[in-house]
Amino acid sequence: MALFKNAEDGEKMAKEQSAPPAARDTVISIIGPGMRVTGDCDTDGTLRIEGTVEGTVRAGKAVVVGKEGVVLGDIRTQDAVIGGTVTGTIIAESRIELQATCVINGEIRARRVKLDEGGTINGSVNMADGSQGTPAPSSKPAQAKEAQPVPA
Helix, strand or coil: CCCCCCHHHHHHHHHHHCCCCCCHHHCEEEECCCCEEECCEEECCEEEECCEEECCEEEEEEEEECCCCEEECCEEEEEEEECCEEECCEEEEEEEEECCCCEEECCEEEEEEEECCCCEEECCEECECCCCCCECCCCCCCCCCCCCCCCC
């Protein structure tokens, strides 16, 4: 007894049953406890760090540093949640959450910042309109100066 009438039907059925490929931005990569990565990490999705990374971390969606996680280098992402230690610059295009267990040694740049009581920042925080470091436009209207006559 044949499972399929012909090869064409078999291929059609196999295509229907296979799972759709996961979108890159939904992938979560994990650097587990006790793991040490020396070098840069780059992903389109989310990177969770429970171990140690010595290098630049780039993630298209998010970076999560667990309370035992350590990053010795810069982080650039859309959203960041930091519970561990980061020594370097953190650029979060959208938002950063700094948990009570975090220790940040370096600069933070983000549009929105949440700092839980107990979190430590040894450095500067720049809440800019974008990641370029330009300050957000002021809500105060600019005051016009009156023209002064120039002495002859």
